């Protein structure tokens with residue numbers, strides 16, 4: 001009888017081992033070049049988030065949540081942050097948050113341009129799309145294998161894994177957002193003599209912003225999940241709290257880590273989700289929200305005012 | 321009238337390799353045949369037309385007849401497959417990228433059916449869009465935007481967003497955006513079709529009002545014949561990518577030339593469309609007495625003209641007969657109760673002016689008699705059968 005194990009005659013593992021060893025040795029400058037900006041941004045974020053006083057952080061976070069989302073989200077943010085501190089894992093939470101914010105920065109810097117490129121070139125999309133498919137169907141856990149092989153272990157390799165896992169949704173949504181812009185809008189741009197670049201900056205990108213922000217929300221959530229998983233390759237943060245708790249069969253410690261993770265995830269999700277929601281037919285949530293930051297009236301109220309004026313004035317020739 | 325835009329033998333087939341289809345079309349094949357044999361959709365099949373400067377040139381036809389394709393070829397949103405499009409003598413089809421951009425920025429602008437306003441920009445920002453693309457400084461373009469917004473009656477709406485406006489107001493913004501660049505040629509593809517009937521009529525009046533002072537050359541696409549009649553100085557009718565009829569509104573209604581065209585003209589209110597000239601009997605004055613001539617009105621009587629062609633009076637049938645046989649003197653027999661209408665008056669106005677038993681004189685701008693009109697001819701002009709002996713369409 002043929003046994004399954006009889007077929008395992010090919011030493012695939014050692015081939016890959018050799019291959020990766022060769023790649024790691026010969027393409028070392030490439031990986032250093034990838035690692036360097038990640039490390040730089042990550043360290044900066046870790047430094048900033050740990051230096052900022054607790055109360056100042058809570059104040060800024062609550063203000064952001066209020067302006068970008070709503071009063072409810074702001075209240076929830078305050079409670080969640082205080083709870084995380086009360087659980088005694090504030091420093092770890094800040095490390096996790098550093099992993100996430102770094103991922104946002106790098107994903108935005110790399111993912112949005114790639115997404116734009118994909119939207120403008122079917123050929124590029126044809127190449128990128130299957131890669132994204134593979135990346136998004138790969139379980140987060142499996143990401144760790146090539147990362148460890150190529151970048152080693154620790155917080156910075158962990159961040160590389162976080163960025164790699166979190167980038168696909170942003171690329172996808174950017175591509176989608178630009179392609180979804182109505183043809184009549186694009187044609188209006190062309191008909192008035194827009195160059196390709198003007199078309200992108202004046203028409204396509206602004207109209208794609210809500211969709212891109214939707215992608216950003218996905219990216220944040222993926223980064224959140226991944227920032228926990230990468231504890232397994234030695235990255236610090238809340239994930240490590242859970243992992244250590246499990247390792248020592250310290251259920252209490254593991255649960256503390258878990259609760260803090262959930263709270264942080266919910267705060268991030270609520271804020272970024274509100275950001276991405278199209279704020280009415282105007283569809284300018286980000287700009288309006290950001291503008292709202294510097295104005296006395298809240299964005300939600302802006303909308304209400306706008307809504308009221310629609311039905312108000314006479315339809316015809318109001319000025320003549 | 322000079323010519324602003326000229327389309328010569330324009331073809332558009334929607335295919336990456338248009339040659340086989342173009343060859344079939346050149347040999348006289350029609351759209352349907354090409355579609356069956358090659359699977360290629362023909363948008364335009366040998367279209368030639370000439371748009372005079374300052375005209376509102378209407379293009380109409382059933383859905384799928386190629387109206388939009390024609391309009392979009394003019395600013396090359398659709399790439400023509402063959403033929404020439406001359407804007408003031410310059411061929412647009414062969415223009416390079418930069419040249420084309422320049423044409424789109426400064427010489428041809430467009431108003432869209434569904435407005436195509438950018439929702440993330442205010443009314444003023446939308447209006448100055450074209451100028452922004454040209455790199456005009458913010459202060460100058462904002463000033464220009466305010467100018468054109470007040471022209472279209474939206475002076476105080478600059479800081480609002482498009483979603484705060486009604487459909488009619490949005491299309492005014494679309495119009496303002498097109499006017500802001502000072503382009504001479506406007507392409508309006510079903511610009512009023514998305515508006516409800518009342519607003520639509522209002523926008524048509526507005527366009528006519530604006531056109532009186534702006535004198536743009538407008539290519540206006542519509543599938544509404546009433547709209548074509550109301551706005552158009554000339555009308556082109558398309559079917560299956562071909563131009564099947566072209567002419568003034570009156571001439572098209574008078575002589576549709578085919579059932580396809582006639583189907584559009586059936587519901588037309590001819591009394592508003594046709595003028596006195598189209599129904600009148602042109603006069604052939606015959607000498608009557610020294611310095612006077614006679615134009616017969618067809619009922620036995622006639623109108624008496626002086627040397628300059630001005631009407632001095634009318635003679636009824638009995639008097640005229642008496643005059644011819646007897647040699648009575650003319651002076652006190654002339655009736656002064658004739659009705660005068662201008663040759664450009666609509667038949668509706670003519671019918672209103674008509675009085676039973678009084679002869680009707682049709683005069684030109686200088687007051688000279690050009691024709692006479694009797695009740696039966698007015699009715700014939702309003703009814704759908706074209707009057708036989710009329711002066712015909714002045715196309």
Ligand SMILES: Nc1ncnc2c1ncn2[C@@H]1O[C@H](COP(=O)(O)OP(=O)(O)OP(=O)(O)O)[C@@H](O)[C@H]1O
Pocket residue numbers: 334361362363381382383384385386387388389390543
């Ligand atoms: N991008 C395209 N690809 C293929 N065929 C097209 C394309 N655009 C238009 N056509 C075809 O060209 C023909 C003319 O279309 P066009 O849009 O010019 O019609 P239209 O007269 O403007 O109709 P409507 O009144 O519905 O707007 C149609 O048969 C249509 O199917």
Ligand SMILES: [Mg+2]
Pocket residue numbers: 387388389510
């Ligand atoms: Mg159309």
